[in-house]
Amino acid sequence: MKRLFVAATLLIAVIALASSCTTVNGNYKSSSNDYSNDLTVGKVQKEIRKGMSGSEVIESLGSPQIITADEQGLETWVYDKIATEVSYSKSNDVLFLFVYAKSNTEASYSQTQRTLTVIVKLRDSKVESFSYHASKF
Numbered sequence: 001m002k003r004l005f006v007a008a009t010l011l012i013a014v015i016a017l018a019s020s021c022t023t024v025n026g027n028y029k030s031s032s033n034d035y036s037n038d039l040t041v042g043k044v045q046k047e048i049r050k051g052m053s054g055s056e057v058i059e060s061l062g063s064p065q066i067i068t069a070d071e072q073g074l075e076t077w078v079y080d081k082i083a084t085e086v087s088y089s090k091s092n093d094v095l096f097l098f099v100y101a102k103s104n105t106e107a108s109y110s111q112t113q114r115t116l117t118v119i120v121k122l123r124d125s126k127v128e129s130f131s132y133h134a135s136k137f
Helices: 002-019 041-047 054-061
Strands: 022-031 066-069 074-097 100-123 126-136
Touching: 041 054, 041 126, 054 074, 054 100, 054 126
Parallel strands: none
Antiparallel strands: 022 074, 066 074, 074 100, 100 126
16 A cells, blocks of 8 residues: 555656646737838848939838938938837746655846838939948847
């Protein structure tokens, strides 16, 4: 009888040990301007060229968020993208040895923000110059 009790207790401990380890991972990505999800530094470098038309710029990057013009006829288009990435992970390890129990919980959280600002200057509906600034923090 004593042998059966010890064997049953060991079996329960092994099952509890094997089934009690859990890990939860989650990622969340959010962007404040969904229309510009394709706006990247690489896309700007690859597709925007001096002398291209304003309609070609709109085809590549979409509509600008801000448009201004000065007295000399220079038009400035501003594209601004802000993205936030959040990662969360949690793991629980529980160890059962007969009657003794120990629990270990670890969690980590990280948040990253990225910005991309593109400025396109046009004269007579043609790109005269463009610049961009990207940051990550």
